[in-house]
Amino acid sequence: MSLAVPKVELHLHLEGAAPPEVIRSIAGRKHVDLGPIFDDDGAYSFIDFPDFLRVYEQATTVLQTPEDFAQVTRAVLEESVANGVIYTEVFLSPDFCGGGDLGAWREYLAAIAEAAAQAERVHGIVMRGVVTCIRHFGPDRAKPIARCAAETAGEFIVGFGIAGNETVCAPRDFAWSFDMAREAGLGLTAHAGEWAGPQSVRDALTDLGVSRIGHGVRAVEDPALVDHLAETGVVLEICPGSNIALGLYADWPQHPIERLRAAGVKLTVSTDDPPFFHTTMAWEYKRLADAFGWDEAAFRDINRVAAKAAFCDAATRDRILKQLENAA
Numbered sequence: 001m002s003l004a005v006p007k008v009e010l011h012l013h014l015e016g017a018a019p020p021e022v023i024r025s026i027a028g029r030k031h032v033d034l035g036p037i038f039d040d041d042g043a044y045s046f047i048d049f050p051d052f053l054r055v056y057e058q059a060t061t062v063l064q065t066p067e068d069f070a071q072v073t074r075a076v077l078e079e080s081v082a083n084g085v086i087y088t089e090v091f092l093s094p095d096f097c098g099g100g101d102l103g104a105w106r107e108y109l110a111a112i113a114e115a116a117a118q119a120e121r122v123h124g125i126v127m128r129g130v131v132t133c134i135r136h137f138g139p140d141r142a143k144p145i146a147r148c149a150a151e152t153a154g155e156f157i158v159g160f161g162i163a164g165n166e167t168v169c170a171p172r173d174f175a176w177s178f179d180m181a182r183e184a185g186l187g188l189t190a191h192a193g194e195w196a197g198p199q200s201v202r203d204a205l206t207d208l209g210v211s212r213i214g215h216g217v218r219a220v221e222d223p224a225l226v227d228h229l230a231e232t233g234v235v236l237e238i239c240p241g242s243n244i245a246l247g248l249y250a251d252w253p254q255h256p257i258e259r260l261r262a263a264g265v266k267l268t269v270s271t272d273d274p275p276f277f278h279t280t281m282a283w284e285y286k287r288l289a290d291a292f293g294w295d296e297a298a299f300r301d302i303n304r305v306a307a308k309a310a311f312c313d314a315a316t317r318d319r320i321l322k323q324l325e326n327a328a
Helices: 020-030 049-060 066-082 102-123 139-151 171-183 198-208 217-221 223-232 240-245 257-262 281-292 296-309 314-327
Strands: 007-013 085-092 126-134 157-163 187-192 212-215 235-238 266-269
Touching: 007 066, 007 212, 007 235, 007 266, 007 281, 007 296, 020 066, 066 085, 066 102, 085 157, 085 314, 102 126, 102 139, 126 139, 126 171, 126 314, 139 157, 139 171, 157 171, 171 187, 171 198, 187 198, 198 212, 198 217, 198 223, 212 217, 217 223, 217 235, 217 257, 235 257, 235 296, 240 281, 257 266, 257 281, 266 281, 266 296, 296 314
Parallel strands: 007 085, 085 126, 126 157, 157 187, 187 212, 212 235, 235 266
Antiparallel strands: none
């Protein structure tokens, strides 16, 4: 069942989706010692969320050229294809692609976009990019990232967002960057309601004007907020396996995704940083089916929500929706 349903994924970090063997291969080629970021089995190793951020950022230090990012893009999309994904929006961080310099970012972006175009020609998967600033790098660092997004907005770069440690700074501190992205016509999303509580979701909606929330699961703690999300149609990019792997919830039955869905909140399913959390899109679907009895009709509905919430142009969205309809 899990592979038979075409999937739309909206919450995937490019660097975080890089298979550890690819990172080790690039590190070996460059003679870079990454330190103790892998376990004895070769998987990424971390103990909690702050340590996850450390390992994540350490792994990215070997990604130093446009070709490195092209290699990662090819590997990530091959994994997505293997799990039945037909459309994916991937978070791209100019902080890791030239340090926020616009000229360097254009070179990195060209390599990523060409790798994505090649995957579309060969496998049919469609990838679009959502430029993401890093919250714990601070609001001043976010401004050149927003400029990178605004200056390269178009068919491939379709959105702008913020990721990183939710306990650092406040959403309103990044309003300038989001205003710039909005003026460039980009879709807006923000990580909130994961490590910070439901108020962080309210703040992202009020102060940043986003139409999607990355994670957002802590909204379930505030019934009035849940009602607001359902009434306004704000879409949550939920990554259950990530939440469980990081200890936010003890196990799948305790995850609030079904409660949010039953309350009428529009939501999608994604993997976030799949090799870090030992997951895939197929695995997410299997565990959701096991925990909550979701059937193919439920997953088709989830994917229609995701396609309609995608930041791509209307023609691409219609094509993805048609693929979902034909498969059904």
